[in-house]
Amino acid sequence: MWMVSMYLSSMLFLLSGSLSCLFFSLMCLKSGQAWFIEWELLSLNSSSVVMTLILDWMSFMFLGFVMFISSMVLYYSGEYMAGDNNMNRFMYLVLAFVMSMGFLIISPNLISILLGWDGLGLVSYALVIYYQNEKSANAGMLTALSNRVGDVAILLAISLFFSLGGWNFLFYVDNLPSMNMNGLLCGLVVLAAMTKSAQIPFSAWLPAAMAAPTPVSALVHSSTLVTAGVYLLIRFSPALEGRLSQSVLLLLSSLTMFMAGLGANFEYDLKKIIALSTLSQLGVMMSILSLGYADLAFFHLLAHALFKALLFMCAGAVIHSVKDYQDIRMMGGLVYHMPLTEMCMNLANLAFCGTPFLAGFYSKDMILEVAFMSPINMISFLLHALATGLTVCYTMRLVYYTLSENFNLGNLYSINDEGKIMTNPMIGLSVGAVFGGASLAWLIFPCPYMICMSPFFKMLALIVSVIGGVIGYMLNLNAVNYQLNSLNSYELVVFGGSMWFMPFLSTYGLSKGFLKSGETYQKVGDMGWSEFYGGQGTYSFIMTSSKSLQTLQDNSMKVYMLSFLLWLIVLLFIVI
Numbered sequence: 001m002w003m004v005s006m007y008l009s010s011m012l013f014l015l016s017g018s019l020s021c022l023f024f025s026l027m028c029l030k031s032g033q034a035w036f037i038e039w040e041l042l043s044l045n046s047s048s049v050v051m052t053l054i055l056d057w058m059s060f061m062f063l064g065f066v067m068f069i070s071s072m073v074l075y076y077s078g079e080y081m082a083g084d085n086n087m088n089r090f091m092y093l094v095l096a097f098v099m100s101m102g103f104l105i106i107s108p109n110l111i112s113i114l115l116g117w118d119g120l121g122l123v124s125y126a127l128v129i130y131y132q133n134e135k136s137a138n139a140g141m142l143t144a145l146s147n148r149v150g151d152v153a154i155l156l157a158i159s160l161f162f163s164l165g166g167w168n169f170l171f172y173v174d175n176l177p178s179m180n181m182n183g184l185l186c187g188l189v190v191l192a193a194m195t196k197s198a199q200i201p202f203s204a205w206l207p208a209a210m211a212a213p214t215p216v217s218a219l220v221h222s223s224t225l226v227t228a229g230v231y232l233l234i235r236f237s238p239a240l241e242g243r244l245s246q247s248v249l250l251l252l253s254s255l256t257m258f259m260a261g262l263g264a265n266f267e268y269d270l271k272k273i274i275a276l277s278t279l280s281q282l283g284v285m286m287s288i289l290s291l292g293y294a295d296l297a298f299f300h301l302l303a304h305a306l307f308k309a310l311l312f313m314c315a316g317a318v319i320h321s322v323k324d325y326q327d328i329r330m331m332g333g334l335v336y337h338m339p340l341t342e343m344c345m346n347l348a349n350l351a352f353c354g355t356p357f358l359a360g361f362y363s364k365d366m367i368l369e370v371a372f373m374s375p376i377n378m379i380s381f382l383l384h385a386l387a388t389g390l391t392v393c394y395t396m397r398l399v400y401y402t403l404s405e406n407f408n409l410g411n412l413y414s415i416n417d418e419g420k421i422m423t424n425p426m427i428g429l430s431v432g433a434v435f436g437g438a439s440l441a442w443l444i445f446p447c448p449y450m451i452c453m454s455p456f457f458k459m460l461a462l463i464v465s466v467i468g469g470v471i472g473y474m475l476n477l478n479a480v481n482y483q484l485n486s487l488n489s490y491e492l493v494v495f496g497g498s499m500w501f502m503p504f505l506s507t508y509g510l511s512k513g514f515l516k517s518g519e520t521y522q523k524v525g526d527m528g529w530s531e532f533y534g535g536q537g538t539y540s541f542i543m544t545s546s547k548s549l550q551t552l553q554d555n556s557m558k559v560y561m562l563s564f565l566l567w568l569i570v571l572l573f574i575v576i
Contacts, residue, residue: 006091007078014071014098021064028057029443036108038168047165052109054170058298059106061443062231065302066105068432069223069309070098072425076313077215079421080320090130094219097123101224108170108235110158117154117196120225121147127220128212139211142507146205150195150229157188173239183243189236190245197229197282199249199256203499204506206279210271214316217271221278221312223305230285230301237294250290250376254383257283259500261390265397265472266497270315270326273398276499277352278308280391287384288367291374299444300363306432307351307359313429314345317422318402321415328398332405337415342403344426349399351433353392353465359437368461369451388461389468396472 028034034056041049074094081087100123104116121144129140161167198206206226210217220226233240240246260279267273281304289297318334318341319326335342351358354365371384409415417423451458495501501509531537552559 006088007074010091010095011071011075014067014074018064018067018071021060021067024055025057025060025064026443028055028060045162047162047167049111050109050166050168051112052168053106053112054108055106058234062298062302063102063105065305066098066101066223069305069429070094070219072313072428073215073219073309076218076316076422076425077213079419080215080316081213090213093123093127093130094216097127097216097219097224101228104228105231108168110154110161110167110169113232114151114154114158117228118151120196120228121151124209124220124225127216128209130213130216131211136211138507139205139208142208143205146198146202146506147195149202150192153188153192153195157185157192160185160188169236173236182239183245186236186239186243186245189232190240190249193229193233193286194249194252195229196232197226197286198279199229199283199286200252200259201502201506203256203259203279204503207272207275207499208503210269210275214271214312214319217275218309218312218316221275222309226278226282227285227301227305230282230289230297233286233289234294234298234301237289237292240290241292246290246292250287250380253283253286253290254380254387255283256280257287257387258383258390259502261387261394262496263499264394265390266493267394268327268329270319270328270331270398270402271312273328273394274308274311274315277311277391277394280387281308281352283387284364284367287380288371291371291376293367293370295444296363296367296370299440300367302440303359303363303437306429306436307348310344310426310429310433311348311352313422313426314341314348317341317417317419317426318345320419320422322409323413325409328401330408331402332409333403333407334415335403336407338417340417340423341426344430346399346403347430347433349395351437353395353469354388354461357438359433359435362437362441365461366449366451369453369458370449372457372460373451373453385460385464389464389471392465392468393472396469397476400473400476 034054037053037055039051041051043049074091077087077090077094081090084090097120100116100119102116103119104113107113107116124147125140125144128143129136158167161169161172164172166172195202206221209220212220240249257280260276260283264273264276264280267276281300285297285300285304288300318331318338321338322331322334325331347358351360354360368384368388372381376384498504552563
């Protein structure tokens with residue numbers, strides 16, 4: 001009874017909080033008001049250490065979306081985690097995760113933002129290692145250590161802010177471009193955001209974090225942990241104008257989009273495919289941020305959160321039904337057995353591809369058009385176009401393997417849509433995936449963007465999407481019916497399908513040198529020369545010396561006569 005009330009009461013509490021936040025967001029948008037609340041904790045060399053909250057339309061809206069998705073995820077967990085012995089612990093961890101994200105959203109102060117920033121890192125580690133096995137432990141350690149790089153960058157940024165006289169960065173971001181230290185400060189903030197949002201070269205932890213339970217994946221990879229870096233840069237965006245860090249971020253985010261899209265086309269793990277799709281969309285957000293359009297990045301962040309949470313929930317329901325398999329080759333023909341789940345999954349896939357008039361279309365299409373209008377170089381332009389095509393390509397591949405192929409599971413199975421607790425939140429998020437984009441576009445952009453481009457560039461996003469979709473479906477149709485030709489270029493397949501070797505470079509690549517030098521030091525030092533001249537050597541020397549002295553003091557006539565003879569020889573040498 002306590003378990004039932006736990007997920008239900010959490011859902012009601014978060015849903016009411018979400019509706020309140022969205023109401024206040026609309027009020028702030030209408031009136032143009034914002035609340036800035038500050039408590040001074042102590043004063044240090046004329047710099048005040050304060051706990052600060054910013055309550056404006058952006059923080060209210062983002063908080064409302066986070067709480068809405070969290071309420072759906074917690075309700076969904078009521079059935080998904082029903083067989084778990086530690087369900088209460090799981091619920092409390094997810095609530096702690098949501099609370100940390102809330103602190104991060106409403107903190108415009110680099111010191112108070114650490115409450116949410118470090119809280120997210122700590123609780124995400126606890127959730128990734130929730131299923132206590134070696135794979136989860138490795139994934140959790142990779143996640144925690146990757147995020148620690150960003151934590152150190154934030155701490156260094158705090159020390160640099162000390163010279164400005166305060167840590168409320170909202171007061172300084174507009175004036176930072178004119179200051180000398182802006183380059184280093186912006187570089188540190190961009191580094192922190194890149195680790196949290198898993199941009200190259202910190203991308204390896206995001207697919208590894210799939211070791212967590214699927215409801216956690218729905219929350220983490222839609223609206224919380226991975227979007228924290230994007231949100232921080234949205235708040236910092238005026239300070240990035242015209243800086244080197246902006247150009248570096250554009251290149252790395254474009255490469256991340258392309259790398260994730262390429263990797264997802266070779267992946268067979270359902271959850272990892274969706275994780276790589278998240279990585280691709282984070283690259284889209286970061287790239288438009290680096291071009292200076294923070295409002296578009298925020299728009300895509302919210303629209304993406306709706307359909308990505310829906311996609312993970314559908315994937316969780318599928319995995320739950322097909323005897324906990326995650327390999328998409330073991331699925332197929334599920335549309336006949338789980339029509340409601342597959343309808344929601346298809347809806348999320350279509351929204352994700354930017355199908356006209358669904359949630360993803362309004363944000364993604366506008367981002368691509370604005371990027372094509374911007375003065376970007378040819379590499380970034382090509383990476384944007386290719387990543388868009390690859391997105392539809394791996395989505396159609398997923399549709400082929402799960403929806404339309406022959407049924408590949410064994411004879412003994414029970415696949416259905418009867419779990420109301422799991423399907424009800426999907427229907428709620430499906431409404432968001434259909435109407436969310438249009439509603440947000442009307443709210444956030446009262447004045448439309450002026451798009452002026454040639455018909456070819458206007459149609460380019462649609463053209464590459466159609467080409468990508470056809471290639472994605474037909475190639476996999478071929479791969480099933482004919483000999484697999486990709487093995488002829490095995491090295492390229494491994495390179496493309498393993499995220500450009502980043503999981504290896506981030507783990508074994510970093511630790512190999514240190515472990516090897518440590519082994520050498522232990523052999524040569526601890527167990528070698530330092531033993532010879534250190535503890536064991538000293539012990540051996542003292543023991544030998546004491547034995548010799550003991551022999552001399554044994555009142556032996558032979559020893560006395562020998563020593564007398566030696567003294568005579570010495571005296572003779574002196575005299576001569």
